[in-house]
Amino acid sequence: MLIRNHLAILSVFLTFWLSACYTVPQTGRSALHLVPSDQLASMAAVQFGQIKKENTISTDPKYNAMVQRVGKRIARVARTDMPNAKWDFVVFDNDELINAFAMPGGKVAVYTGIFQAVKSDEDLAVVIGHEVAHVAAGHSNERVSQRLLAAGGALALQLGTGDMDSMDRRLLLAAYGAGASVGVMLPYSRYHENEADQIGLFYAAKAGYDPRAAIDFWERMSALSNGALPEFLSTHPSGGTRIHRLTEYMPEAMRVYKNSYGVSL
Numbered sequence: 001m002l003i004r005n006h007l008a009i010l011s012v013f014l015t016f017w018l019s020a021c022y023t024v025p026q027t028g029r030s031a032l033h034l035v036p037s038d039q040l041a042s043m044a045a046v047q048f049g050q051i052k053k054e055n056t057i058s059t060d061p062k063y064n065a066m067v068q069r070v071g072k073r074i075a076r077v078a079r080t081d082m083p084n085a086k087w088d089f090v091v092f093d094n095d096e097l098i099n100a101f102a103m104p105g106g107k108v109a110v111y112t113g114i115f116q117a118v119k120s121d122e123d124l125a126v127v128i129g130h131e132v133a134h135v136a137a138g139h140s141n142e143r144v145s146q147r148l149l150a151a152g153g154a155l156a157l158q159l160g161t162g163d164m165d166s167m168d169r170r171l172l173l174a175a176y177g178a179g180a181s182v183g184v185m186l187p188y189s190r191y192h193e194n195e196a197d198q199i200g201l202f203y204a205a206k207a208g209y210d211p212r213a214a215i216d217f218w219e220r221m222s223a224l225s226n227g228a229l230p231e232f233l234s235t236h237p238s239g240g241t242r243i244h245r246l247t248e249y250m251p252e253a254m255r256v257y258k259n260s261y262g263v264s265l
């Protein structure tokens with residue numbers, strides 16, 4: 001009986017593991033993705049639709065034009081990493097929020113507050129590049145997967161002592177579903193923030209934006225945060241560490257920038 005239980009649990013996990021290994025673009029890191037990316041993208045699309053209803057969409061022509069213009073160029077260079085993306089770039093009217101976010105499947109939002117720090121297309125490319133990088137690197141999927149492993153592990157322990165009937169299986173699948181939907185909006189880890197900085201810098205450079213703008217931009221963001229960190233920075237590395245890392249990536253990013261379309265230095 002115990003063997004049958006274990007086999008049943010194993011089969012559920014094997015299903016998860018089939019789509020488990022993901023290679024992060026640009027960095028080549030191996031990441032655990034237990035949720036099919038199209039499933040995560042469709043959940044994110046529903047949530048993004050809800051967020052759009054709950055927020056005021058900005059009608060400012062300058063901000064909107066800027067976000068569409070930069071968004072399109074970043075999306076073009078991220079295309080090979082996210083071939084199935086259904087891009088949607090939105091500006092929310094909220095001057096208090098110095099923030100931006102992106103969701104699986106290519107849903108990107110920028111709050112008008114970010115324009116306290118964003119002074120040019122180059123600056124905005126740093127922000128959008130960073131956000132799109134989180135999505136291309138599958139950071140949400142990785143966070144969800146870590147939760148699922150923890151939840152699944154706990155359930156497997158429980159179920160290992162009794163019969164795994166259809167009710168148990170339903171519980172396991174319910175935990176899987178709940179974990180996945182919550183996970184779409186899980187905060188990123190510090191590690192993910194660093195990786196998004198790195199990939200985002202290359203996206204901006206590839207799209208023809210001078211990556212050196214990132215240094216000034218993050219310094220300005222750091223100054224703006226002034227103790228009370230805005231959400232966008234809450235799990236981000238401290239200003240000094242971030243600038244140091246960006247400086248390390250800069251020579252390579254500059255090479256990419258010089259070879260990018262339409263740039264002559």
Ligand SMILES: [Zn+2]
Nearest residue numbers: 130188193196
């Ligand atoms: Zn981030």
